[in-house]
Amino acid sequence: MGGSCARRRPAGPRKVLFPFLLPLFYPALSEPIRYSIPEELAKGSVVGNLAKDLGLSVLDVSARKLRVSAEKLLFSVDPESGELLVKDRIDREQICKERRRCELQLEAVVENPLNIFHIVVVVEDINDHAPQFHKDEINLEISESVSPGMGTILECAKDPDISMNSLSKYQLSPNEYFSLVVKDNPDGGKYPELVLKKTLDRETQSTHHLVLTALDSGEPPRSGTTQIRILVVDANDNPPVFSQDVYRVSLPEDVPPGSSVLKVSATDQDEGFNAEITYSFLGVTDNAQHVFSLDPATGNIITHQPLDFEEVERYTMGVEAKDRGSLSTQCKVIIEVLDGNDNLPEIIITSLSDQILEDSRPGMVVALFKTRDRDSRENGEVTCNLSRDVPFKIHSSSNNYYKLVTDGALDREQTPEYNVTITATDRGKPPLSSSTTITLHVTDVNDNAPVFRQSAYLVHVPENNPPGASIAQVSASDPDLGPNGRVSYSIVASDLEPRALSSYVSVSAQSGVVFAQRAFDHEQLRAFELTLQARDQGSPALSANASLRVLVGDRNDNAPRVLYPALGPDGSALFDTVPRAAQPGYLVTKVVAVDADSGHNAWLSYHVLQASEPGLFSLGLRTGEVRTARALGDRDAARQRLLVAVRDGGQPPLSATATLLLVFADSLQEALPDLGDHPAPSEPQAELQFYLVVALALISVLFLLAVILAIALRLRRSSSPATGGCFGSVLCSKSGPEIPPNYSEGTLPYAYNLCVPGDQTNPEFHFLTSVDHCPATQDILNKDSSSVLLASILTPSIEADKKTFKQIGLQAPLFTNQGMGSCELQSPSLPRLNNTKSEMDTHRSS
Ligand SMILES: *[C@@H]1O[C@H](CO)[C@@H](O)[C@H](O)[C@H]1NC(C)=O
Ligand SMILES: *[C@@H]1O[C@H](CO)[C@@H](O)[C@H](O)[C@H]1NC(C)=O
Ligand SMILES: *[C@@H]1O[C@H](CO)[C@@H](O)[C@H](O)[C@H]1NC(C)=O
Numbered sequence: 001m002g003g004s005c006a007r008r009r010p011a012g013p014r015k016v017l018f019p020f021l022l023p024l025f026y027p028a029l030s031e032p033i034r035y036s037i038p039e040e041l042a043k044g045s046v047v048g049n050l051a052k053d054l055g056l057s058v059l060d061v062s063a064r065k066l067r068v069s070a071e072k073l074l075f076s077v078d079p080e081s082g083e084l085l086v087k088d089r090i091d092r093e094q095i096c097k098e099r100r101r102c103e104l105q106l107e108a109v110v111e112n113p114l115n116i117f118h119i120v121v122v123v124e125d126i127n128d129h130a131p132q133f134h135k136d137e138i139n140l141e142i143s144e145s146v147s148p149g150m151g152t153i154l155e156c157a158k159d160p161d162i163s164m165n166s167l168s169k170y171q172l173s174p175n176e177y178f179s180l181v182v183k184d185n186p187d188g189g190k191y192p193e194l195v196l197k198k199t200l201d202r203e204t205q206s207t208h209h210l211v212l213t214a215l216d217s218g219e220p221p222r223s224g225t226t227q228i229r230i231l232v233v234d235a236n237d238n239p240p241v242f243s244q245d246v247y248r249v250s251l252p253e254d255v256p257p258g259s260s261v262l263k264v265s266a267t268d269q270d271e272g273f274n275a276e277i278t279y280s281f282l283g284v285t286d287n288a289q290h291v292f293s294l295d296p297a298t299g300n301i302i303t304h305q306p307l308d309f310e311e312v313e314r315y316t317m318g319v320e321a322k323d324r325g326s327l328s329t330q331c332k333v334i335i336e337v338l339d340g341n342d343n344l345p346e347i348i349i350t351s352l353s354d355q356i357l358e359d360s361r362p363g364m365v366v367a368l369f370k371t372r373d374r375d376s377r378e379n380g381e382v383t384c385n386l387s388r389d390v391p392f393k394i395h396s397s398s399n400n401y402y403k404l405v406t407d408g409a410l411d412r413e414q415t416p417e418y419n420v421t422i423t424a425t426d427r428g429k430p431p432l433s434s435s436t437t438i439t440l441h442v443t444d445v446n447d448n449a450p451v452f453r454q455s456a457y458l459v460h461v462p463e464n465n466p467p468g469a470s471i472a473q474v475s476a477s478d479p480d481l482g483p484n485g486r487v488s489y490s491i492v493a494s495d496l497e498p499r500a501l502s503s504y505v506s507v508s509a510q511s512g513v514v515f516a517q518r519a520f521d522h523e524q525l526r527a528f529e530l531t532l533q534a535r536d537q538g539s540p541a542l543s544a545n546a547s548l549r550v551l552v553g554d555r556n557d558n559a560p561r562v563l564y565p566a567l568g569p570d571g572s573a574l575f576d577t578v579p580r581a582a583q584p585g586y587l588v589t590k591v592v593a594v595d596a597d598s599g600h601n602a603w604l605s606y607h608v609l610q611a612s613e614p615g616l617f618s619l620g621l622r623t624g625e626v627r628t629a630r631a632l633g634d635r636d637a638a639r640q641r642l643l644v645a646v647r648d649g650g651q652p653p654l655s656a657t658a659t660l661l662l663v664f665a666d667s668l669q670e671a672l673p674d675l676g677d678h679p680a681p682s683e684p685q686a687e688l689q690f691y692l693v694v695a696l697a698l699i700s701v702l703f704l705l706a707v708i709l710a711i712a713l714r715l716r717r718s719s720s721p722a723t724g725g726c727f728g729s730v731l732c733s734k735s736g737p738e739i740p741p742n743y744s745e746g747t748l749p750y751a752y753n754l755c756v757p758g759d760q761t762n763p764e765f766h767f768l769t770s771v772d773h774c775p776a777t778q779d780i781l782n783k784d785s786s787s788v789l790l791a792s793i794l795t796p797s798i799e800a801d802k803k804t805f806k807q808i809g810l811q812a813p814l815f816t817n818q819g820m821g822s823c824e825l826q827s828p829s830l831p832r833l834n835n836t837k838s839e840m841d842t843h844r845s846s
Contacts, residue, residue, distance in 0.1 A: 033108075034119075038123070039091055039128070041090060043085075044085050046084070047083075050077055050084040051066060051082020056110070061082035068108050068109070074086070074104065092125050093128075098160075127164070127222060129160045129161045129222070130216070132214075136227060137227040138228045141233050143234075144199070144201055144233065144234060146196060148196050151194065152193065156189065165216055167214050167215070169214075178196060178197060192212060202233070203270070206232050206234075207230060208228075209229060211225050212226050212227075212228055234270050236323065238270045240322065242330075244331065246333075248336070251307060253306075259303050260301070264301065266299070270325070274325050277322065277323050278321070279321050280294065281294055281317055281320075288315045292304060315333075317334075319332075339375055339376045343379075344432050345373040345382040345433065345434055346424070347422055347434065348369060349438060354439065356442050357442075357443050358412040358444065359410075369402055369404065369436075371424045378426070378429075383424070383427070391409065411442075412443065413448060413480070415442065417439055419438075422437075444480050446540070449542035450543065451534075451544055452532075458551065463552050464521070472513075472550070474548060478536045484536055488509040488535055488536075489512040489534055492531050494529065494531065504516070505530065505550070514530075514532075523558065525552055526551070527551045528549075530549075531546070532546050532548050554599055556648065556650025558597045558648075560593045576663070578632075578665075588626045590626065591619070593646040605621050607647065608642060609643040609645045609657060610641075616636060617629055640661075640663075641660070642660040643659055
């Protein structure tokens with residue numbers, strides 16, 4: 001710049017010398033005429049009076065043709081006045097450039113005589129140029145990292161004027177960053193230098209505008225300006241800055257993987273390269289790094305995996321933002337996971353006594369359990385429920401611990417086990433629940449006594465049963481378990497003689513089968529009753545009783561036995577007398593027989609087997625009465641013989657025979673010879689006795705008929721047969737079959753209590769003769785055996801039960817002669833009411 005720069009030379013004070021005093025005509029003046037003018041005079045301006053200076057008159061001017069000449073004719077001479085005038089523009093800067101002295105040489109020429117004069121016009125500088133910069137605008141780039149003090153040389157301004165009018169100083173528009181220092185060029189001149197006063201900051205102000213002014217010292221001074229545009233070049237002096245120090249976000253735990261969580265964002269005030277930011281996790285656990293991913297370019301955080309509140313409630317992660325210039329900053333990202341109801345409540349049985357005694361009191365603890373729900377708050381609040389209709393309930397004991405207790409009576413026999421379902425439900429929305437079923441077993445307690453199928457058993461056993469045969473089976477059940485329900489049977493009581501009991505029956509303890517220990521005899525034992533006990537093996541044992549009534553059924557095992565007629569004591573046959581004049585229908589005698597069986601087996605019928613004079617006598621089929629069928633004829637023998645069979649109704653029937661000896665005579669004496677060698681057995685006393693018996697029998701028949709009538713009337717009125725009164729068994733009659741319905745009881749009435757010889761096969765009736773074998777009855781029979789018999793028959797006891805019979809039996813103990821002489825009391829089982837009608841038997845002793 002140096003050379004181009006204007007040089008200011010010291011310009012001394014210039015004196016314009018007007019050469020007025022120079023001789024006008026001076027043919028060759030050695031000294032030129034000098035004029036001095038400022039540049040840029042207007043055309044026509046007067047430089048000086050040349051004519052006068054040359055000593056010419058005004059007239060000479062035109063006459064002598066005064067004129068000027070030069071290479072370049074900038075002046076002219078006024079022909080009138082001879083003044084030198086400016087003819088053209090005179091620009092010092094053009095003519096003299098940078099020379100300090102600027103003189104124009106010209107000659108003045110006059111003719112007549114020709115004379116030449118030298119003229120020098122000195123052109124003075126005026127301040128007609130302002131300093132000027134080469135360019136209007138200077139563009140600078142300064143890095144913001146530059147430190148103060150750095151200088152930048154600026155372009156010089158130019159001013160073609162010289163000296164004072166030339167450029168003298170620079171000025172910079174005021175600002176805080178820059179100052180201007182003007183320095184001297186080594187080859188003269190000055191140049192401006194821009195000096196940085198203070199560090200620049202692009203981020204505060206990226207461009208600066210300055211105005212540089214160059215000034216000269218003219219009067220008035222002139223100036224020129226140029227714009228300086230300074231662009232501050234970025235340096236990476238700013239780290240990235242996050243928009244927040246801490247980012248917080250809450251996420252429900254069920255967000256699907258790939259969901260956007262949040263976006264961190266940092267800015268860098270630098271620009272370009274220096275502002276390119278990448279994001280990365282910083283100091284993040286592996287776990288979190290697996291769960292979240294961060295987009296390094298955008299700062300977007302997304303989930304990678306499912307979240308689980310129960311595992312991690314909150315993630316705290318550092319995120320670093322780094323620019324390319326490797327400045328970095330960190331921020332924190334806090335991700336709170338919100339709990340969702342995603343865990344089922346659990347039920348944990350901690351203790352369980354699955355065996356519960358059935359007599360447990362309500363409130364007994366059966367199980368302990370707890371609940372757990374990994375969710376929190378409402379999602380983890382659990383309530384428990386039981387399945388309905390179980391005798392248990394839940395007691396909440398403490399925090400999530402529960403007791404399962406009995407709540408009501410248990411009965412193993414009804415429900416041996418319970419499946420109790422416990423349901424746990426949390427309070428989430430929607431609630432979740434789970435359930436557990438536990439099986440509780442109720443254990444047995446001996447709380448049930450055995451129960452017999454029937455409270456009373458009735459069995460019929462035909463007599464003569466084989467000993468050892470089973471006759472009945474009882475059974476009792478006990479719903480308890482094991483020994484508590486194992487039943488054994490025993491006989492605890494009976495109406496048999498205690499000592500004899502075991503010889504009659506036994507019971508199997510296990511099976512309840514009742515065995516007969518001997519053959520029963522209906523004629524001896526019609527029925528008996530046992531009390532059987534069923535007893536379990538619990539502790540204490542429980543028992544129950546049932547009665548077993550055994551009815552011994554009759555079999556036809558006894559043949560009828562003829563009581564009358566009987567052989568005499570000496571073995572001779574007795575006879576009956578018939579008056580010769582007896583009318584037809586005269587009751588001659590009566591065959592009397594008994595049968596120890598009962599019912600049909602004892603229902604006797606009489607048949608004539610053989611008669612010496614058939615047709616003379618008739619025999620009552622049922623009564624055994626022997627009557628005359630016709631009057632005795634002359635041809636008929638006085639002595640008649642009838643062979644009579646007595647048959648019972650059993651299947652097969654058994655029978656016995658008796659021989660009747662009948663003598664037609666008007667008196668006993670008359671009859672006696674007919675008897676031949678038979679000794680007269682009758683005595684007056686016996687005859688008297690016979691009549692008494694007959695009289696008594698007649699009275700009895702009448703009485704009986706009356707009673708039967710009365711009973712029949714009464715029965716007809718009363719619908720209930722039970723209410724009918726009977727006079728003893730023999731008198732009972734019932735409309736209907738002759739065979740009593742009570743036969744089902746197994747006992748047809750045994751109407752008699754008899755003293756019969758033990759030898760049952762002997763049909764003979766040892767009437768009056770063998771009585772000494774039965775001493776107790778001797779006098780009775782002696783006196784009035786028939787009346788005793790009848791008394792027993794006719795005892796007006798309506799309820800002729802055993803007791804009454806016993807009474808009677810005691811009053812009239814009758815013995816059978818068993819074996820030859822021992823007597824046995826007949827089984828005192830007088831039949832009850834409504835028994836079959838028995839025939840009334842009468843007999844008389846001859
Ligand atoms: C559980 O028991 C409560 C109260 O006893 C009852 O309100 C509720 O309905 C029951 N919930 C279930 C699922 O049984
Ligand atoms: C209890 O559950 C078991 C097993 O599921 C089943 O065999 C049994 O019959 C159930 N008992 C009752 C009383 O429901
Ligand atoms: C059963 O009978 C026996 C004897 O009669 C008696 O001791 C016992 O108490 C009875 N038991 C019951 C349960 O009736």
